[in-house]
Amino acid sequence: MIKEVIIVEGRDDVAAVKRAVDAEVIAVGGFGINEKIISKIREAQDRQGVIILTDPDFAGDKIRKIIAKRVEGVKHAYISRKEGTKDGDVGVENASPKAIIEALENAHCETKEKRTEFTMQDLFYFKLTGTKEAGERRAKLGKILGIGYGNAVAFLSRLNNFGITKEEFVKAIKKIEE
Known part of the structure; x- marks a missing residue:
């Protein structure tokens, strides 16, 4: 990748x-x-x-x-x-x-191992897909993390490919739940 x-x-x-x-x-x-x-x-x-x-x-x-x-x-x-x-x-x-x-x-691109730290299960667990509020939650989380809004598949891809850590993710989740 x-x-x-x-x-x-x-x-x-x-x-x-x-x-x-x-x-x-x-x-x-x-x-x-x-x-x-x-x-x-x-x-x-x-x-x-x-x-x-x-x-x-x-x-x-x-x-x-x-x-x-x-x-x-x-x-x-x-x-x-x-x-x-x-x-x-x-x-x-x-x-x-x-x-x-x-x-x-x-352009001397670099390659890396495909990252799969986050899964669709994470999105379901944190109500980022599968609920009425999921889109709004992804929009808020995307803004906090600086990765923008996307549908569940695009959002999952960005979480993994932008190198978001679990710590950053959990901290951002806590912010949107306040």
Whole structure:
């Protein structure tokens, strides 16, 4: 599994990266980069490191520069315009898994063992899934831990892949129950 969190522009880019490698991926939603997204990227950088993989076009370059300016120490992965173009459309979503893997290797990504410290049982036990309040509880917990909101599966993935410790988790649970 890739240690760093991969930052891409949109949902289709997330799917393309996940077809190529096992990694945690954050989509910034194009130019809609707000402070909430920057906070999430900073948290990812502090915990695991970040690699920016944006489209090989003007917009992708601008997004890359915005993030790099606001989050110190990020790594950069690049696909060529040729690798990212399909039927006149330019984007990471058009790149082959091979091109994405090469771009990440050239960015000197690190690998780690897949972490499974947290399980779906933990989410059920702490009422983060399977109850009416589960979504609200995940939102509050995600804010405290700096990993954002996600459905149960995405939230579980972030708990494990962002390196959240059991201590941090329990402390945050206690805060939302106050």
